[in-house]
Amino acid sequence: MAGKAEHGDEPLTGGRYLVAGTFRRMVGLAQLEKRVQELEEEVAGYRATNVRVAELVDLVQELLLPAAQRDEAEVARLVERYADELGS
Numbered sequence: 499m500a501g502k503a504e505h506g507d508e509p510l511t512g513g514r515y516l517v518a519g520t521f522r523r524m525v526g527l528a529q530l531e532k533r534v535q536e537l538e539e540e541v542a543g544y545r546a547t548n549v550r551v552a553e554l555v556d557l558v559q560e561l562l563l564p565a566a567q568r569d570e571a572e573v574a575r576l577v578e579r580y581a582d583e584l585g586s
Contacts, residue, residue, distance in 0.1 A: 550583060
């Protein structure tokens with residue numbers, strides 16, 4: 499029935515029906531806001547992981563260069579930075 503909802507033995511009509519609908523929407527909105535926050539936190543974690551992987555790729559690329567072409571200072575810097583990140 500449009501405009502009517504049952505609540506226990508008592509039908510919700512008129513203003514009580516509107517209040518109940520508004521409350522349900524508010525609860526749904528709060529759940530959505532919570533889920534969005536959780537997803538934003540997950541994305542931040544993925545971004546940090548992505549940066550670490552990119553830095554590790556840089557390190558591996560530098561190590562794969564022949565010794566004559568390798569910048570040993572850069573290798574030392576990359577190894578130190580990666581080791582520091584592992585420690586944190």
